[in-house]
Amino acid sequence: MLLSRVAERVYWQARYLERAENVARLLHVFSALQLDLPKGTKLGWQTLVQITGHEEQFAEKYKQENERNVVRFLLAERNGISLVDMLAFARENARTTREIMPTEAFELINGLYYFARDNAEAGISRAERNEVLDQIVSRSQQIGGLMAGTMSRDEAYSFVRLGRSLERADMTTRIVDVDSQKLMPELDVEDAEPEAREPYDNILWMNVLRSSSAYQMYRQHVRERINGEDVVRFLLQNEQFPRSTAHNLTTMTKVLRNLPNSNKVNWQVNKTRKLVRDADVNRLLRRGLVRHLDSVQKEIAQVHFKIADTWFLPGNS
Amino acid sequence: MRVNWKTYNPGKFFDEIISSPGYARKPARRLAGYLRSLTHEELQQKKTAAELAIKTMGISFTVYSDAGNIDREWPMDIIPRLITGSEWDQTSKGLQQRLEALNCFIHDIYNDQKILKDKIVPKDLIMDSGNFRKQCLGMKPKYNVWAHICGTDLIKGDDGQFYVLEDNLRVPSGVSYMVENRRVTKRTFPELFADDYSIRPVADYPAELLDMLSSLSPRQVKHPEVVVLTPGVFNSAYFEHSYLAQRMGAELVEGGDLVVEDDKVYMRTIDGLSQVDVIYRRIDDMFIDPAVFNKDSVLGVRGLFNAWKKGNVALANAPGAGVADDKIIYTYVPEIIKYYLDEDPILANVPSYLCIDRSQRQHVLENLDKLVVKPANESGGYGMLIGPQASKKELAEFRRRIKADPRNYMAQPLISLSTVPILGDRVVEPRHVDLRPFVLQGDKSYVTPGGLTRVAMVKGSYVVNSSQGGGSKDTWVVDDA
Numbered sequence: 086m087l088l089s090r091v092a093e094r095v096y097w098q099a100r101y102l103e104r105a106e107n108v109a110r111l112l113h114v115f116s117a118l119q120l121d122l123p124k125g126t127k128l129g130w131q132t133l134v135q136i137t138g139h140e141e142q143f144a145e146k147y148k149q150e151n152e153r154n155v156v157r158f159l160l161a162e163r164n165g166i167s168l169v170d171m172l173a174f175a176r177e178n179a180r181t182t183r184e185i186m187p188t189e190a191f192e193l194i195n196g197l198y199y200f201a202r203d204n205a206e207a208g209i210s211r212a213e214r215n216e217v218l219d220q221i222v223s224r225s226q227q228i229g230g231l232m233a234g235t236m237s238r239d240e241a242y243s244f245v246r247l248g249r250s251l252e253r254a255d256m257t258t259r260i261v262d263v264d265s266q267k268l269m270p271e272l273d274v275e276d277a278e279p280e281a282r283e284p285y286d287n288i289l290w291m292n293v294l295r296s297s298s299a300y301q302m303y304r305q306h307v308r309e310r311i312n313g314e315d316v317v318r319f320l321l322q323n324e325q326f327p328r329s330t331a332h333n334l335t336t337m338t339k340v341l342r343n344l345p346n347s348n349k350v351n352w353q354v355n356k357t358r359k360l361v362r363d364a365d366v367n368r369l370l371r372r373g374l375v376r377h378l379d380s381v382q383k384e385i386a387q388v389h390f391k392i393a394d395t396w397f398l399p400g401n402s
Numbered sequence: 403m404r405v406n407w408k409t410y411n412p413g414k415f416f417d418e419i420i421s422s423p424g425y426a427r428k429p430a431r432r433l434a435g436y437l438r439s440l441t442h443e444e445l446q447q448k449k450t451a452a453e454l455a456i457k458t459m460g461i462s463f464t465v466y467s468d469a470g471n472i473d474r475e476w477p478m479d480i481i482p483r484l485i486t487g488s489e490w491d492q493t494s495k496g497l498q499q500r501l502e503a504l505n506c507f508i509h510d511i512y513n514d515q516k517i518l519k520d521k522i523v524p525k526d527l528i529m530d531s532g533n534f535r536k537q538c539l540g541m542k543p544k545y546n547v548w549a550h551i552c553g554t555d556l557i558k559g560d561d562g563q564f565y566v567l568e569d570n571l572r573v574p575s576g577v578s579y580m581v582e583n584r585r586v587t588k589r590t591f592p593e594l595f596a597d598d599y600s601i602r603p604v605a606d607y608p609a610e611l612l613d614m615l616s617s618l619s620p621r622q623v624k625h626p627e628v629v630v631l632t633p634g635v636f637n638s639a640y641f642e643h644s645y646l647a648q649r650m651g652a653e654l655v656e657g658g659d660l661v662v663e664d665d666k667v668y669m670r671t672i673d674g675l676s677q678v679d680v681i682y683r684r685i686d687d688m689f690i691d692p693a694v695f696n697k698d699s700v701l702g703v704r705g706l707f708n709a710w711k712k713g714n715v716a717l718a719n720a721p722g723a724g725v726a727d728d729k730i731i732y733t734y735v736p737e738i739i740k741y742y743l744d745e746d747p748i749l750a751n752v753p754s755y756l757c758i759d760r761s762q763r764q765h766v767l768e769n770l771d772k773l774v775v776k777p778a779n780e781s782g783g784y785g786m787l788i789g790p791q792a793s794k795k796e797l798a799e800f801r802r803r804i805k806a807d808p809r810n811y812m813a814q815p816l817i818s819l820s821t822v823p824i825l826g827d828r829v830v831e832p833r834h835v836d837l838r839p840f841v842l843q844g845d846k847s848y849v850t851p852g853g854l855t856r857v858a859m860v861k862g863s864y865v866v867n868s869s870q871g872g873g874s875k876d877t878w879v880v881d882d883a
Contacts, residue, residue: 086669086671086672086673086676087671087672087673088653088655088659088669088670088671088672089659089670089671089672090655090656090658090659090670091653091654092672177635180460180635180644181635181644183460183644183645183648184630184644184645184647184648184652184653184654185648188648191460192458192459192460195457195458195459195460196458199457199458240672344672345672345673345674346672346673396672398658398659398670
């Protein structure tokens with residue numbers, strides 16, 4: 086029978102690992118996006134800090150919201166927020182649950198942490214960033230694959246899936262939350278006509294898809310040319326795509342069937358699912374998307390609190 | 403530069419590989435020849451590969467420092483140490499004999515105290531011992547065994563014989579490194595296994611440990627719930643706690659995971675409370691139960707001691723077992739073996755002087771600069787005086803301490819520890835080693851083939867503790883050539 090403390094650590098290990106991978110994807114896509122923009126245009130790198138929700142910590146340390154500072158802050162700095170620190174936390178949680186995880190899983194997480202720690206600084210410069218981020222994403226995928234291929238479908242694995250799904254569901258809502266106006270502010274100044282922005286909006290949505298490895302799947306699923314409404318719908322509501330918010334919430338309901346005393350959590354997950362599923366994206370895009378995403382994020386946070394209340398040691402979370 | 407056994411010089415010490423310059427001892431010949439067949443680059447590559455493997459496999463230990471606790475990679479020298487099968491079989495018998503006698507002794511101390519009444523061991527020594535727990539009086543654990551897991555420190559002297567340096571009966575650690583060292587060596591020198599040597603495997607230790615622990619269960623169930631109780635991730639041996647739990651398929655628990663109700667122990671799981679039968683505790687006696695021992699302990703579990711005394715849960719090692727793990731009691735072990743088993747000790751002690759005895763103390767004080775002085779119950783090499791290497795100030799300090807508290811000190815001549823080669827950056831050099839085999843006793847007993855070899859990495863040094871810069875080696879028990 087799984088110890089409450091171990092359940093909690095396994096869950097957080099999965100969350101941190103997933104979060105690190107998401108940060109790597111975001112940085113990757115933003116770096117690519119930068120290259121697609123007309124010469125002299127500066128990308129609103131601050132958006133990345135907003136997506137992760139750490140504006141205050143960033144402002145305390147940096148005056149300029151430029152590429153270098155943002156990448157340093159999110160990738161390499163030892164600030165408890167950066168990708169390297171996410172992996173350090175994932176490793177620490179993995180280290181303290183070694184007795185129940187496959188040995189190779191710990192070795193991979195451990196190796197990934199050392200790789201990131203030793204190479205993050207180099208990843209601040211554009212020249213090596215792609216290579217470093219690619220490695221981090223593919224090694225994270227390898228860890229997920231190894232666990233899927235070697236762990237029994239027991240309670241510990243259920244908590245891995247809960248943590249991963251919750252983090253993914255949440256991160257996708259944050260990625261959808263990017264605002265093209267903020268992201269490419271200078272385009273407004275140079276080109277007053279809305280039509281002039283259009284190609285860049287397309288590039289933006291394309292890159293939003295890419296950040297979730299969703300571009301190809303979207304292409305196969307949606308026949309129309311890329312447009313905001315379809316992209317948002319795909320990322321939030323598509324049940325088949327494994328990084329969409331809806332898919333991950335549904336996964337959680339399936340996982341919950343294998344866990345004892347899951348009623349309250351299940352109720353909260355279903356409440357969140359309904360909120361996501363019933364949203365009228367077309368209307369939201371005209372008005373209220375940000376507020377809607379905010380409330381989805383709050384419901385997801387409630388799912389976490391219900392999980393902690395139900396299974397973790399009291400006074401820990 | 404290739405390994406040159408002619409310039410390898412252990413000096414006056416007993417070297418386990420080389421008998422005289424250029425000549426390897428018989429069992430070590432193939433190893434010595436093999437090492438010589440590699441180029442300097444090949445050897446260094448193997449060394450680097452082993453270090454990388456240790457890092458990736460996450461084999462680590464924690465060092466306490468002022469700047470906080472640091473998780474370090476486990477230090478291992480890649481050249482294995484050899485012991486022949488026949489020598490080991492004899493040593494192994496000696497270790498089992500010793501633990502059996504020590505368990506009789508502990509049980510006697512907490513029950514009839516015959517050995518005290520017969521005045522073989524002075525009663526005061528026990529009553530004054532920091533490791534005697536009066537709360538344990540009258541307790542009769544299963545099989546009358548108190549010390550289920552023992553890590554005995556052995557050294558080889560000038561005569562090439564093993565001597566017992568100390569018995570660790572409280573929470574000895576190191577066995578996980580013994581197993582992991584072998585895993586690393588298999589990666590490093592796969593060509594030596596089977597082709598050149600048939601080496602006794604060590605990987606089944608966790609299975610032996612689980613069998614022994616399960617045999618202690620008070621409930622007669624097919625699969626008793628066995629847990630490993632750790633002080634937590636900041637403990638220096640946390641790696642090992644987690645490792646053993648993993649390999650046994652047991653739960654690794656912290657004090658906060660356990661709760662006692664109606665004198666039964668339960669762990670908190672995601673499905674509520676679940677009863678625990680056997681606790682392999684890696685927490686010192688004083689911290690296991692704040693209701694009975696150290697009141698400030700946050701590591702332990704309130705009510706655990708009573709649950710044990712009522713016979714509802716087994717503790718390994720039992721509280722109070724440390725009474726026989728005391729450097730003063732150590733000196734009585736040969737008599738203890740005779741008294742309970744009516745046998746001669748198979749393994750010898752290192753000659754020792756007791757400071758509580760007037761004439762022996764006089765000898766110690768007069769020869770302090772030639773002796774090693776040890777406090778009764780420190781571990782990890784702390785609080786020790788190595789006379790020949792000590793300053794005048796340190797000698798004076800120990801003279802004062804011994805006079806103030808003679809019960810707490812014993813002294814031994816500086817034994818010449820044997821040497822084995824280590825791979826330095828440039829050449830192969832001799833370094834001093836000791837050996838910690840692990841002995842299990844429950845319904846039956848078991849000794850690891852070999853054990854953990856610890857090696858002083860600094861030239862001439864005798865300090866082998868990993869907390870103080872010591873390293874380790876894989877230890878091979880091989881068929882006699």
